[in-house]
Amino acid sequence: MRVLVQEAPFDLAEETARFAKGEGGSGAIVTFTGVVRDNDAGTLSAMEIEHYPGMTEKALREIAQQAVARFDLQDALVIHRHGRLVPGEQIMMVATAARHRRSAFEAAEFLMDYLKSRAPFWKREITAEGEAWVAAKDDDEAALERW
Template identity: 70%
Template sequence: MRILVQAEPFDQAAEIAAFGQDHDNVGAVVTFTGIVRNSDAGDLTCMQIEHYPGMTEKALTQIAEQAQSRWELNDVLVIHRHGELRPGDQIMMVATAARHRRAAFEAADFLMDYLKSRAPFWKREMTSEGAAWVAAKDEDEDALSRW
């Protein structure tokens, strides 16, 4: 298991190529990469993501451990960036490796729902209208409730 919280961009292809390679019984690798999307008005200049070092890594480690206890996983990778990101930038990546695809898909979905609604990151969007904190969405909470 690897949990990375970093400001720097990550090489998605290199991460995927390296992930799960140390296991000879992996039958499925599922990956998801989140991208900063523009606002509906098309005027997002950047998104600022803040976190508390130490606390954030601990919270992400705990949820990854929970995924490993719920599904038969060989490996988990979570990368989440912080700092100033622009539309089109990679914001995060989740990868799960398992013997069977269902476990890999479900665990990745579980991790994504958690990251979207409960991970200790604070996001502020900067647009031509000014700055605004990103509020939690009901649909994200609803998605998390299924687990």
């Protein structure tokens, strides 16, 4: 299991290849990549991501450990960036390795649902109109109820 919190970009192909080489017992590897999306008006100049150094790593590790235990994963990877990102940049990725695809898919969704509202990150949008903190969505909190 690997958890990385970093400002620098990550190489998706390299991380995926390294993860996929890991375990012989896995029949399924799922990866998800989060990308900075422009707003509907096309005016997003940057996304700033603040986090809580120390707690972030701890929270992500706990979430990943839960996923490994619950879905009987062979391995899990979480990379999440912070700092200033522009539209099109990769913010984060998760990867899961399981014996069968259902567990790998479900574990990736579980990881995403939990890290959206249980890992201490806060997004701020910088647009032509000004700057604003992104509000948490009720949907994100509700998404945890299915687990």
